[in-house]
Amino acid sequence: MKQISKILFITAILSLMISSCADVNKDKKITDGALGSNAAEKVYVAPGEHDEFYAFVSGGFSGQLSVYGLPSGRLFKVIPVFSQDAEKAWGYNEETKPMLNTSYGFVPWDDAHHPDISQTNGEVDGRWVFINGNNTPRIAKIDLSTFETTEIIEVPNSAGNHSSSFVTENTEYVVAGTRFSVPVPQEDIAIKEYKGKFKGAVSFISVDPDHGNMEMAFQILLPGFNYDLAHPGRGTSHGWFFFTTYNTEEANSLLEVNASQNDKDFIAAINWKKAEEYIKQGKFKTMPANYAHNVYDEKTHTATSTMKKEVKVLDPAECPGLVYFLPTPKSPHGCDVDPSGEYIVGNGKLSADLTVHSFSKMIKAIENKQFDGDAYGIPIIKFEDALAGVVSQAGLGPLHTEFDGKGNGYTTFFISSEVVKWKLGSWEVVDRKPTYYSVGHLMIPGGNSRKPFGKYVLAMNKITKDRYLPTGPEVTQSAQLYDITGEKMELLLDFPTIGEPHYAAGIAADLIKPRSKKIYKLEENEHKYAVKNNENVRVERDGKEVHVYMTMIRSHFTPDNIEGIKVGDKVYFHVTNLEQDYDVPHGVSMIGANTSELLIMPGQTETFVWEPKQVGVWPFYCTDFCSALHQEMQGYVRVSPASSNIELSWSLGED
Amino acid sequence: MKKKSRILMLVGALLPLFLFVFPLWNITLEAPQYPTPLGMDIYINDFADMHPHDIKNINLMNHYVGMKYIPESIPEFRIFPIVIIIMASLGTVLAFTTNYKWFLGWFIVMALLALAGIYDFYLWEHDYGHNLDPKAIMKFTNPDGTVMGFQPPLFGTKDILNFRAHSYPQLGAYFLAAGMALTFISYFVGKREKTSKLQ
Known part of the structure; x- marks a missing residue:
C-alpha cells in the first residue's frame, strides 16, 4: 500500500514536471515564432512612415x-x-x-x-x-x-x-x-x-x-x-x-x-x-x-x-x-x-x-x-x-x-x-x-x-x-x-x-x-464644360437638354439653387472642383439620379446626367467630407411640370 | 576724404535694391492637416505663394472665421518700391558728392522709413486679423468674452486656434538691414578719415 502511494506520489510529481516542461516548451515556441525571428518587426511600417x-x-x-x-x-x-x-x-x-x-x-x-x-x-x-x-x-x-x-x-x-x-x-x-x-x-x-x-x-x-x-x-x-x-x-x-x-x-x-x-x-x-x-x-x-x-x-x-x-x-x-x-x-x-x-x-x-x-x-x-x-x-x-x-x-x-x-x-x-x-x-x-x-x-x-x-x-x-x-x-x-x-x-x-x-x-x-501628382492644375483644365471662376457659372437650355456649369469649393456649390428645370429634361451637371489643395476632393450626387456619385479631384471637371421624373424641389449634396462645413454643402433644384414656362434661373447666397 | 567711407556708403545704399529680388518677410502657418505648411512671402511689391496656391488656400481657411481675402495688391506695393529706388539713388549721389555727416542723415531717414513700414505692416495685420465679417461662419471669443482676433505675430511665433503662425524677416530684409548698418558705419569711418587727414 505504502509502495503504491509512493508510486502515485512520484507519478504526480513527474506529471507536474512534465506539464510544466510542456508549458516551458509552449512559451519557447512562441518566442521562436514571429517574435523570435522578428517577422512582425520586418513588416511593421510605423504610423506616418512609408513602405519601401x-x-x-x-x-x-x-x-x-x-x-x-x-x-x-x-x-x-x-x-x-x-x-x-x-x-x-x-x-x-x-x-x-x-x-x-x-x-x-x-x-x-x-x-x-x-x-x-x-x-x-x-x-x-x-x-x-x-x-x-x-x-x-x-x-x-x-x-x-x-x-x-x-x-x-x-x-x-x-x-x-x-x-x-x-x-x-x-x-x-x-x-x-x-x-x-x-x-x-x-x-x-x-x-x-x-x-x-x-x-x-x-x-x-x-x-x-x-x-x-x-x-x-x-x-x-x-x-x-x-x-x-x-x-x-x-x-x-x-x-x-x-x-x-x-x-x-x-x-x-x-x-x-x-x-x-x-x-x-x-x-x-x-x-x-x-x-x-x-x-x-x-x-x-x-x-x-x-x-x-x-x-x-x-x-x-x-x-x-x-x-x-x-x-x-x-x-x-x-x-x-x-x-x-x-x-x-x-x-x-x-x-x-x-x-x-x-x-x-x-x-x-x-x-x-x-x-x-x-x-x-x-x-x-x-x-x-x-x-x-x-x-x-x-x-x-x-x-x-x-x-x-x-x-x-x-x-x-x-x-x-x-x-x-x-x-x-x-x-x-x-x-x-x-x-x-x-x-x-x-x-x-x-x-x-x-x-x-x-x-x-x-x-x-x-x-x-x-x-x-x-x-x-x-x-x-x-x-x-x-x-x-x-x-x-x-x-x-x-x-x-x-x-x-x-x-x-x-x-x-x-x-x-x-x-x-x-x-x-x-x-x-x-x-x-x-x-505622383497632388492636384490637377486648374489653369490647364481644358474640359469643354469647365468653369474656372464663378463669373462663368451658368445654366443653359438647348431644347430638352439643360447644361449646368457648376463649381465647387469649400464649402458650397455655385450655383446652389436652380429653378426652371422641367419634367422630361435631360440635365447635365458639369461640375468643376476649384480647389488647388492636396487631398481636397469634393463629391456630388442628386437624389434619384440613375447613376453614381461624382468624386472630383482638385482642378478636375466631371459630368453626371439627371433626368428628373417628378415635380418638386430636389436636393443634391457633397458626398466627400471635405471640411467642417461639409454638411452645409448642398443645393436644390426646382422641377416644374413639362408645360411650365418658368425661366431658368440660378443663385447663390441671396437671402 | 578717403574712398573707404564712400564705398561703404555706396554699397550700403545699394544693398536695399535686393528687396526687388528677395522677399522682405514671410508668414508661415503650420497645422496637423498641413504636413507641408501654408506660407506667404511678402515682397515690397507683391504677396507671393510659398508653395503653389498657398495664398488661395490660406484664404479658404480664413474665410471660416470671417477674415478678408488677402488682396491681390495694396497701395504700399506702389509706394515701397518708389521709396527704395529714391533712397538708393539718393544714397548713391550722397556717396559721391557729400561728406560723412550726410551719410548719417541718410541712415536716420532710412531708419524712420523702415519703422514706418513696420508700423504700417502692423496696422495691416491688425486689420486683417480683427476686421472680421459679421456673418463669419465660426465666431470665437476670448476668455474675457471679447471677439477673438486672428492677427499673425509681427515678429515671432504664435498659436492661433489649430495653426501655429510664424512671422520672420527674409533675405530682402537682411539686405536692407546690412545696407543700413554699412551706411551707419560709413559715418564713423568717414569721421575717422577726416580726423586722420587733419592730423
Missing part, C-alpha cells in the same frame, strides 16, 4: 488593379480599370464612359490579369502599368503620375487575352496573345472544323516612348493552339518574345482530357525584330478589323473612343526566321526569362519538372538548322538541342517563376501549394516553403526585369479556406510575403486581396513617389 515598395496587384475577376505597400501589405487604392466603379464614377460619368467601349459596345467588366510596369533599358521605370482584360480582349495603361487608367486598346482577332500584357525591355511593345484560338476572321463554321481552321493571334502593341500612346503595330497569326503566358527576352535575348502553348493537340471539346495527351507542347519563340523587318518590307497583309481605342486626355479630363478598322498581319509560314517552336513538357503555363536573358523557363503545369531552355543553344540550333520537323511551316527545334537543364521533381504543378537577381529562381507549385527556391545553372532545389493555399502567381519587385529588387517575394493564393475570419461561402483570396534575403525563405505576412490576384508588379517606391 509599391505592389500593383491584379484584381482578377474584380477587373481592377489594387495598389499595396510592401512590406506592410497595406491597401492604398483600387484603381478602376475594366470594371465600372460607382465610388469613382468610373464608367458612370460622361467623361469615362468611352473608356469601356468595345467593338461589342459598352462592356462594364473584365477579368484583369497580368500587370507589368514599363521598362527602360530592361529596368522598371515606374511610368506606366499595363494590364490585360482577358474576357473581352483589351490592354489598359495606367499612368503612375495620377494612378488613373488613361488608355484602353481592344485586341482584334483575339479571344481570352491571357498571354499578356508583358512589355519589352524599352517598352517598345506590350504583347497580347490569345488563349482561345478562333476563326480569323470570324465566320459561321462548325466547331468541329477547329483543327487547321482556327488561328491564334499574338499582337504587338507599340508604345510611344514619350507619351505612352498605344497602337496596334502588327499581329502574327499562329497555329490554333492556346497561348497561355509570355515573357520578353532581355539582355542577350532582347528582340525575342516567348509564349507558352498548350492544346497543341488542337482539341475543341473536353480539353481537360483531350488537350493533355501530348507529352510536350511548345514554347513559341518569336523574333520581333525580324517581324519589324518584315513589316518594313511590306510582307504583311492588311486585314479588315474592328476594335476600339479609348484614350483619356488629362487636360480635357475626358475620354474618347475611336473605332479602328484594320490591322497588319504576318503569316509565319511566309516569314522564315520569325517563329520557332521549343518543345516543352507538358501543357506549360508560366513562361519566364531570367534577368540575364539566357534562360527561358517553361513551368510544365502537368509535369513535375521545370524545363529550362537556353537562348544561346536555341540560336545555335537555328543557325545549324537542326530542326525536328515543323508545325504549320514553323520549325520545331529538337528538345535536347536547346535544353539548358531541368529542375526535376521540385514539386507538383509548377506555374510561375520569378528571379531574385542573385542566381536563384522561385517557382510556385499549385498542387503541392508551395514556393520552391532553386539555383540557376545547377538546377538544384535550395529551399521550399508552404503557401496557404494553392499558390498561383508570385512576384519579386522588379523580378520581371534585368534588375530585380531581390528582397521579398509575394505569393498570391487562389484559396484561403480557414486562414481568415469566415465571411460566408465566399472568402477572400490572399497574398503572402516572404523575406528572401537569406538562404532560406521566411514567411513574414499574409493579407487579403481585392478579387483574385493574377500576377502583380512591384517597384521601389522612390521611383514613383516624387512623380
Whole structure:
C-alpha cells in the first residue's frame, strides 16, 4: 500500500514536471515564432512612415488593379480599370464612359490579369502599368503620375487575352496573345472544323516612348493552339518574345482530357525584330478589323473612343526566321526569362519538372538548322538541342517563376501549394516553403526585369479556406510575403486581396513617389464644360437638354439653387472642383439620379446626367467630407411640370 | 576724404535694391492637416505663394472665421518700391558728392522709413486679423468674452486656434538691414578719415 502511494506520489510529481516542461516548451515556441525571428518587426511600417515598395496587384475577376505597400501589405487604392466603379464614377460619368467601349459596345467588366510596369533599358521605370482584360480582349495603361487608367486598346482577332500584357525591355511593345484560338476572321463554321481552321493571334502593341500612346503595330497569326503566358527576352535575348502553348493537340471539346495527351507542347519563340523587318518590307497583309481605342486626355479630363478598322498581319509560314517552336513538357503555363536573358523557363503545369531552355543553344540550333520537323511551316527545334537543364521533381504543378537577381529562381507549385527556391545553372532545389493555399502567381519587385529588387517575394493564393475570419461561402483570396534575403525563405505576412490576384508588379517606391501628382492644375483644365471662376457659372437650355456649369469649393456649390428645370429634361451637371489643395476632393450626387456619385479631384471637371421624373424641389449634396462645413454643402433644384414656362434661373447666397 | 567711407556708403545704399529680388518677410502657418505648411512671402511689391496656391488656400481657411481675402495688391506695393529706388539713388549721389555727416542723415531717414513700414505692416495685420465679417461662419471669443482676433505675430511665433503662425524677416530684409548698418558705419569711418587727414 505504502509502495503504491509512493508510486502515485512520484507519478504526480513527474506529471507536474512534465506539464510544466510542456508549458516551458509552449512559451519557447512562441518566442521562436514571429517574435523570435522578428517577422512582425520586418513588416511593421510605423504610423506616418512609408513602405519601401509599391505592389500593383491584379484584381482578377474584380477587373481592377489594387495598389499595396510592401512590406506592410497595406491597401492604398483600387484603381478602376475594366470594371465600372460607382465610388469613382468610373464608367458612370460622361467623361469615362468611352473608356469601356468595345467593338461589342459598352462592356462594364473584365477579368484583369497580368500587370507589368514599363521598362527602360530592361529596368522598371515606374511610368506606366499595363494590364490585360482577358474576357473581352483589351490592354489598359495606367499612368503612375495620377494612378488613373488613361488608355484602353481592344485586341482584334483575339479571344481570352491571357498571354499578356508583358512589355519589352524599352517598352517598345506590350504583347497580347490569345488563349482561345478562333476563326480569323470570324465566320459561321462548325466547331468541329477547329483543327487547321482556327488561328491564334499574338499582337504587338507599340508604345510611344514619350507619351505612352498605344497602337496596334502588327499581329502574327499562329497555329490554333492556346497561348497561355509570355515573357520578353532581355539582355542577350532582347528582340525575342516567348509564349507558352498548350492544346497543341488542337482539341475543341473536353480539353481537360483531350488537350493533355501530348507529352510536350511548345514554347513559341518569336523574333520581333525580324517581324519589324518584315513589316518594313511590306510582307504583311492588311486585314479588315474592328476594335476600339479609348484614350483619356488629362487636360480635357475626358475620354474618347475611336473605332479602328484594320490591322497588319504576318503569316509565319511566309516569314522564315520569325517563329520557332521549343518543345516543352507538358501543357506549360508560366513562361519566364531570367534577368540575364539566357534562360527561358517553361513551368510544365502537368509535369513535375521545370524545363529550362537556353537562348544561346536555341540560336545555335537555328543557325545549324537542326530542326525536328515543323508545325504549320514553323520549325520545331529538337528538345535536347536547346535544353539548358531541368529542375526535376521540385514539386507538383509548377506555374510561375520569378528571379531574385542573385542566381536563384522561385517557382510556385499549385498542387503541392508551395514556393520552391532553386539555383540557376545547377538546377538544384535550395529551399521550399508552404503557401496557404494553392499558390498561383508570385512576384519579386522588379523580378520581371534585368534588375530585380531581390528582397521579398509575394505569393498570391487562389484559396484561403480557414486562414481568415469566415465571411460566408465566399472568402477572400490572399497574398503572402516572404523575406528572401537569406538562404532560406521566411514567411513574414499574409493579407487579403481585392478579387483574385493574377500576377502583380512591384517597384521601389522612390521611383514613383516624387512623380505622383497632388492636384490637377486648374489653369490647364481644358474640359469643354469647365468653369474656372464663378463669373462663368451658368445654366443653359438647348431644347430638352439643360447644361449646368457648376463649381465647387469649400464649402458650397455655385450655383446652389436652380429653378426652371422641367419634367422630361435631360440635365447635365458639369461640375468643376476649384480647389488647388492636396487631398481636397469634393463629391456630388442628386437624389434619384440613375447613376453614381461624382468624386472630383482638385482642378478636375466631371459630368453626371439627371433626368428628373417628378415635380418638386430636389436636393443634391457633397458626398466627400471635405471640411467642417461639409454638411452645409448642398443645393436644390426646382422641377416644374413639362408645360411650365418658368425661366431658368440660378443663385447663390441671396437671402 | 578717403574712398573707404564712400564705398561703404555706396554699397550700403545699394544693398536695399535686393528687396526687388528677395522677399522682405514671410508668414508661415503650420497645422496637423498641413504636413507641408501654408506660407506667404511678402515682397515690397507683391504677396507671393510659398508653395503653389498657398495664398488661395490660406484664404479658404480664413474665410471660416470671417477674415478678408488677402488682396491681390495694396497701395504700399506702389509706394515701397518708389521709396527704395529714391533712397538708393539718393544714397548713391550722397556717396559721391557729400561728406560723412550726410551719410548719417541718410541712415536716420532710412531708419524712420523702415519703422514706418513696420508700423504700417502692423496696422495691416491688425486689420486683417480683427476686421472680421459679421456673418463669419465660426465666431470665437476670448476668455474675457471679447471677439477673438486672428492677427499673425509681427515678429515671432504664435498659436492661433489649430495653426501655429510664424512671422520672420527674409533675405530682402537682411539686405536692407546690412545696407543700413554699412551706411551707419560709413559715418564713423568717414569721421575717422577726416580726423586722420587733419592730423
